[in-house]
Amino acid sequence: MLQSLQQQGKDWPEIAATMQRSASATRTRFLRLRQMALRQLSPPRSRVPYTAAEDALIVKMRNGGSSWAHIAAVFPGRSVEAIMTHYHGSLRGGHHLNTKSGRTWTPDEIVEAHRLRTDVGMSYAQIADRFGRTYQSISGLFKVYGVPICEVSWRAKRWKPEEDQKLLSLRAQAVPWHIVALQLPGRSIAAARHRLSHAQQLRTRSSSPQAVLQTDTERRSDDEVGSPSLKPDP
Template sequence: MNLPELACATEWRSLPFTKTLHAPRAFGARSQQNTATSWSRPARRHRPWTQAEDDLIVTLRSGGWSTPAIVESLAAKGLGVRSYQAVVQRILKTLGPAGKVEIVLQRSRFTHEERVHLMQLKDQGVPLPSMLSIFPGRTEDQIRNCIQSCERRSSNGPFTDAEDKLLAKLREQDQMSWNDIASRVLGRDAYACCGRYRIITPLSARATTRSPRARTAEEVTQIRQLREEGMTFQAIADHTGLTLNSVAGLYYSHTVQDTFPMRRRSHQPFTKEDDVELRELKSAGRTFEAIQKLTGRSVSSLRWRWNALRIQKNSSSADNSSD
């Protein structure tokens, strides 16, 4: 190595690492060529549209064909494969402005005049499919959502006199629940209806619902006798004046209580007799599920007590061996 090359190498080693890393010729001439082409992405070029494709799109679009159907038709005719977005852009940017295809833009919001006209058609009983021809560029979902938004009143707004009268009628005369009343009063939930009823109605005139009283043994016996005679629950309810759910609940609840005997309460502590019985049953090879049916205790309590007895036995045997 001659003196100029030695001096250049010495000066290069004395530079910091960051300067040598970002130097233009740090890693040779190949770095410039790689950096120039590695991050540059070539522009994607689509196949140019032909006159046959444009004519087919205009014909199918005029006939009411959808865009996915047009895409499939282009491929079936052998004119080439086009994506859905490509066909849409061709219609919006080229064929539409040229006047070859009629573009119907779907507005996001209904105007006030459209809302009034829509509610008039709804009151006249015009079906939803017939409204599509009256409102071009709208779908069934848009028309249905607009109708629901017009019928739905803001839940935070004040109650009207008509709503107060309907609320009092449904609660006092029809004796409906708050959930049923909320379904009748549009835009109001059960809590709003209940709060409004308490405001407009004094405490002495409110229609309150009380919990059903406890049935006597004679009434339960009568229900069971009528059921055993072959009467249906609806017939028993009409005969006794009770509701259908009350009759079925009384019959099944007392039948279940009489079928299964009263078992021992599981939270009672284990006695010495219980421990002896548990050891005998486990030594006989019985499972905890079988012991549950015999003793009336739960499987978890039996398993816990059995583990406690085993630990107690192991600790006592360890003490005896240490002595």
């Protein structure tokens, strides 16, 4: 009855007179009833912790301009209020907050974070948004694990002369490192940087007079051994 009277456009004094209650008490009761109705319509709040995938999707949708209602519709069992609270408390502007995600980094996440930092050139803040973590979490990851742990897989792969030549040529043209890495499949920016000085040393050695003389001598020796004699038989 209270809700019906309010929907008819009656003001609070009129409704209160009909209900034989004060206007203040009537209005308070109405707000309470409306809150209870909204709770019944909304899905029950879940106490299950947010997964990394959920965090990433929430950040992606919010950055894309999705409304809270739209985001909540994608997460059955999570209310608009719950998602808003989680976002503002743990995800929004992670580089401005001192909060921690509390989730342990997996090996795959560590490698991917390193790739985004070295190969793609993302900032800590951008990586934090990608993983749904805080700036401090990303910064701490690189402080604890550092770059070398993610570079091990590439160390066993020997550099080919063609790769060295391309590396030297690109850097001679002042091509940015992230473009250089893209031109060298399987090589990160850090790996290319590390290889450059060694490639320069190899080029210097190969172009030195001693190296040229040695190469020429070896070539003549091969010609003498491998070529038939042109002198006529006695």
